[in-house]
Amino acid sequence: MRNRSVTYSAEATFHALSDPTRRAVLDLLRKGAQPAGQIAGAFPVSRPAISKHLRQLRQARLVIEHRRGRHRFYQLNAEPLKAVDSWLERYRSFWQANLANLKAFVEEEYARETGREPGKK
Amino acid sequence: MRNRSVTYSAEATFHALSDPTRRAVLDLLRKGAQPAGQIAGAFPVSRPAISKHLRQLRQARLVIEHRRGRHRFYQLNAEPLKAVDSWLERYRSFWQANLANLKAFVEEEYARETGREPGKK
DNA sequence: TAAACGTGTAACCGTATAGTTACGCATTAT
DNA sequence: ATAATGCGTAACTATACGGTTACACGTTTA
Numbered sequence: 001m002r003n004r005s006v007t008y009s010a011e012a013t014f015h016a017l018s019d020p021t022r023r024a025v026l027d028l029l030r031k032g033a034q035p036a037g038q039i040a041g042a043f044p045v046s047r048p049a050i051s052k053h054l055r056q057l058r059q060a061r062l063v064i065e066h067r068r069g070r071h072r073f074y075q076l077n078a079e080p081l082k083a084v085d086s087w088l089e090r091y092r093s094f095w096q097a098n099l100a101n102l103k104a105f106v107e108e109e110y111a112r113e114t115g116r117e118p119g120k121k
Numbered sequence: 122m123r124n125r126s127v128t129y130s131a132e133a134t135f136h137a138l139s140d141p142t143r144r145a146v147l148d149l150l151r152k153g154a155q156p157a158g159q160i161a162g163a164f165p166v167s168r169p170a171i172s173k174h175l176r177q178l179r180q181a182r183l184v185i186e187h188r189r190g191r192h193r194f195y196q197l198n199a200e201p202l203k204a205v206d207s208w209l210e211r212y213r214s215f216w217q218a219n220l221a222n223l224k225a226f227v228e229e230e231y232a233r234e235t236g237r238e239p240g241k242k
Numbered sequence: 243t244a245a246a247c248g249t250g251t252a253a254c255c256g257t258a259t260a261g262t263t264a265c266g267c268a269t270t271a272t
Numbered sequence: 273a274t275a276a277t278g279c280g281t282a283a284c285t286a287t288a289c290g291g292t293t294a295c296a297c298g299t300t301t302a
Contacts, residue, residue, distance in 0.1 A: 011141055018139030019260085020132055023208070030211060037278055049261055051280055070269040070278045078215035085209055087144070090151065092206075094199035140290080158248055170291055172250055191248045191299040 010083040016060035017084070021045065022053050026062060029076035036072050130182075131204040137181035138205070142166065143174050147183060150197035157193050 016022055021043060028034065028042055040050035054074060057063040061080050066073045137143055142164060149155065149163055161171040175195060178184040182201050187194045 014139050014141075014144070018136050020135075021260090023135070027211070030215065035278075036280085040279090045260085046262065047279075048263085048281080052260075055280085072279065076215060078212040081209060081212050082216055084205070085213075088202060088206055088209070090148070091199040091202050094151065094197060095203055142290085156248075157250085161249095166290085167292060168249075169251080169293085173290075176250085193249065 009080060010087060012060045013062070013080045013083050014087075016056055016062055019053065019056075021050075022057055025050070025053060025057065025074075026076060029063065029074060033066065033073040033075040036074060039074060130201060131208060133181045134183065134201045134204050135208075137177055137183055140174065140177075142171075143178055146171070146174060146178065146195075147197060150184065150195060154187065154194040154196040157195060160195060 024043070025039060028039060036051060036054060037047065039054070040047040043050055054063065054065075057074075058065060062077055064075045064077050066075060145164070146160060149160060157172060157175060158168065160175070161168040164171055175184065175186075178195075179186060183198055184195045185198050187196060
């Protein structure tokens, strides 16, 4: 994908969530708002690295920044996750279906494509 | 993240979902299994590009391949999406909370950090 | 058996990404 | 005032990623 400066909300959200460190930051913020430095302290990478992750999370509106003196508190904003949830919604019915009829499924499809009896050469 | 050859299931799944084309492929497969070429035909990119996306989806176990003659059918396997769903689960309570008490939240945190009365210098 | 088909892989390219160190700039403390 | 603190940004590096074209290989058709 050439153009990553996307604004489609779901896209931005999925992209932000693709990084394990960013997901861990969100997990951390479930405990409550924290200043940037404290967040960084929880990870084995440098403070600037976390700062950049926070920027991405900010741009995806998954966190909200509040300045207070020289601190910048980051607060979780879970609202964009709704988009992920509703995307998942379409799959809920699928992940319960067992794979028993999988073979039949595929063969039916094959038959449709070729106009043949499934199983025949 | 330097090492992308991860096997942690949730990680692989989130990563696979980070690309809009791959998500669209999954959406397409909800209609039923389809041969690779037919999937590729639904997208504006080249067939090899889709072939690589399919490989990633396969490695994330989000699709299952079935060979039949010279066709390779791809079948949706939504099971790994459970991991995403359970990750999201932790946030459900958050995305309903309105932002009314946000200020209080932050100031409380500030007080905790500094040992001061919120609002005082 | 030879041609056509369906599909994956290799090699390559340009951009995005995550990380690092060095630095700048407010804000608070001395 | 000056120093220390908290944090973002710039510049740079290495690698991952998505896309393309060329090709290989098994399967089906003629």
